[in-house]
Amino acid sequence: MTVRGIQEVMEAWAPLDIAWERDNVGLQTGDPDARVRGILVALDVTENIVTEAVRRGASLIISHHPLLFRPLRSVTTRTWQERCVGALLRKGVALYSAHTNLDFTRGGTSFALAEALDVTAEGFLKTPFRLQNKIVTYVPPSHADRVAAAMAAAGAGVIGQYESCSFRGEGTGTFRGGAGSHPALGRRGTMEHVAEIRLEMVAPSRAIGSVVRAMTEAHPYEEVAYDIYALENAAGEYGMGAVGTLKRTVPLRSFLTTVRRALNTPALRWSGGPRKSVHRVALCGGSGSELLSDAIASGAEVFVTADLRYHSFHEAEGRIALVDAGHFETEIPVVASIVKRLRREILRRGEAIPVRAASGTTNPVRWSM
Numbered sequence: 001m002t003v004r005g006i007q008e009v010m011e012a013w014a015p016l017d018i019a020w021e022r023d024n025v026g027l028q029t030g031d032p033d034a035r036v037r038g039i040l041v042a043l044d045v046t047e048n049i050v051t052e053a054v055r056r057g058a059s060l061i062i063s064h065h066p067l068l069f070r071p072l073r074s075v076t077t078r079t080w081q082e083r084c085v086g087a088l089l090r091k092g093v094a095l096y097s098a099h100t101n102l103d104f105t106r107g108g109t110s111f112a113l114a115e116a117l118d119v120t121a122e123g124f125l126k127t128p129f130r131l132q133n134k135i136v137t138y139v140p141p142s143h144a145d146r147v148a149a150a151m152a153a154a155g156a157g158v159i160g161q162y163e164s165c166s167f168r169g170e171g172t173g174t175f176r177g178g179a180g181s182h183p184a185l186g187r188r189g190t191m192e193h194v195a196e197i198r199l200e201m202v203a204p205s206r207a208i209g210s211v212v213r214a215m216t217e218a219h220p221y222e223e224v225a226y227d228i229y230a231l232e233n234a235a236g237e238y239g240m241g242a243v244g245t246l247k248r249t250v251p252l253r254s255f256l257t258t259v260r261r262a263l264n265t266p267a268l269r270w271s272g273g274p275r276k277s278v279h280r281v282a283l284c285g286g287s288g289s290e291l292l293s294d295a296i297a298s299g300a301e302v303f304v305t306a307d308l309r310y311h312s313f314h315e316a317e318g319r320i321a322l323v324d325a326g327h328f329e330t331e332i333p334v335v336a337s338i339v340k341r342l343r344r345e346i347l348r349r350g351e352a353i354p355v356r357a358a359s360g361t362t363n364p365v366r367w368s369m
Helices: 003-013 047-055 080-091 109-116 141-153 205-218 252-262 289-297 310-316 327-331 333-348
Strands: 026-029 039-042 060-063 094-097 120-123 132-139 167-176 191-204 226-230 242-251 269-271 277-287 302-306 321-324 355-357
Touching: 003 026, 003 060, 003 094, 003 333, 026 080, 039 047, 039 333, 047 060, 047 080, 109 120, 109 242, 109 277, 109 327, 109 333, 132 141, 132 205, 141 191, 141 205, 191 205, 205 226, 242 252, 252 277, 252 302, 252 321, 277 289, 277 327, 289 302, 289 310, 302 327, 310 321, 327 333, 333 355
Parallel strands: 039 060, 039 355, 060 094, 277 302, 302 321
Antiparallel strands: 026 094, 120 242, 132 191, 132 226, 167 191, 242 277, 269 321
C-alpha cells in the first residue's frame, strides 16, 4: 500500500472535514505515492519518535498531535520541530496526523478512553455535525436497483448500522428530446410520458462527488436529472466525547482507583463525595471543559477528562463528580485503537505491513508526589 492508501483508511474512519477548523490534520510530510514499508503510531512526534521509526524500519509515522500546527518560518536545527521536519525529510519518513477528526469520530479518542476504563460506550455526549445530504434522482423501474446499488457502493444509503437505505416512489416523468438528443426511452422531438421511480438516498458531504459519478454511470438516461439537498440531521457517526456505563455500580472512590491504575497516572484532580455511587460515566479524551454541561445533561454521575478549569469544579459541585486524569493519560489509549484498526484494514486488503505502537512515547509532564 502507498501512503495515500493509508490516508484513505484513516479518513474513512476519521474524515478531515469533521476536524476543528483551526486544526492541521492529514499528511504533514512525505510523498503520498510512496510505498509504505512499516508504520509507527505515536501520540506526539518528537526527535526520539523519528529515530525510533528509522530504527524499526517504518516509513510512515501516524501521530495524534500534529507536528506542524503553526506555520514554520524556516527548517533549520534551531527548534525541535524544525529538527524533526529535517529528519523526516532526510530519512524519507512520511508523517500523517489525525487530531480533532479522530477526537470526533466513533471509536476515536473518547471511545478508546472508555474502553481503557471498562466503560461500555453508548454514544456521544454532543452531536453538532451536520454532514448529511439527500440525493434524489428519477430512473426507469427497470434500472432502479442498478442505480441504487451503484450509489450505495459509492457511499450513499448509510443510516446508523444500516446500509443501502433508499426510498422509492412511483410517478410519471415527461420530456421532449431536442434534435441532437438520443433518448433511452421514446423518440426525439416527441413529448413523452414515462413511468419513473423517484429514488432518494442520503450521503455524507465528502462522498457526494463519488455518488453522483456512480449514479450517472449506472443511469440509462443521456441526461440525468437529480437534486441534492443539505440536511439538518445530526451525523450519528461523529460527535464529541462519549457516554456509557460500567458493568456494575461502584463507589466513586473505587472508580478513582480504577482510573488511576488503568491510565497509569500517579495522581488525579477530582471532586465529589468519595462514597457517591457511579454507574453512568461521561468521558472526553484530552481537554473537555466545554462539554461539562453535556456531561451533566447525559445523566452521568462522573465526568472523566483533562485540563479542567478551576471554575469547572465549582460549576459541577452537587451535580456531577469530576475527574481530571491528565491530557496525555486520557489520550494515549487511542494509539492502541489506531494500531488495531490499521492492522485489520491492511490485512483485509491482502497486504503485509507491520504496524507498531511507539515505545518512545512519553508524557512531557512530570509529577512530584
